[in-house]
Amino acid sequence: MATQTAPTEATPAGFAAVSRAVVSAAADLVTGVQRAVVGPTNIRTAQSNAWDAILADRARNAARDELTREVAAMLARSR
Template sequence: MSDTQPSGLVEIPRSVLSIAVGMIDTVERVVIGDANVRTARRNAWEAICADRARADRHNEVRRLISQLSVGSSPRSRASQAAVGPSAGRRAARS
């Protein structure tokens, strides 16, 4: 027996696969247009943009949280004063 496979059995699947990939690529370009075909470069750019947007949202949330620190405004101090005594009375009743 020979250690090598007959080339005919291997070449048929490769050629069929090659034709199928070429046909899928052609159909994609026809259906969605050349400008909308996904590429590695376009995928990388979209990932960079998504990371930047996520970082911007994260920074905005941090900024908002820092502004909402307890006692930073007269309104929050008034609400703290109103909640404080009633919370103490509820604890005393229990």
């Protein structure tokens, strides 16, 4: 006894799938252009962005601390 199966029809790609494909292709293009322009060793990553943010926070904190010390010194001299 042979079993017959209905031929499967290819479902058309949905809008979301097409959108993901376009965004993925655009991201690959941007990454390729970035590598060509700045070189593969200078590519920005989430890790390097986070490290830059940490360094900026440290610099702001150091500047704030220095300003606090200067204001305290000025107040001490004026008394």
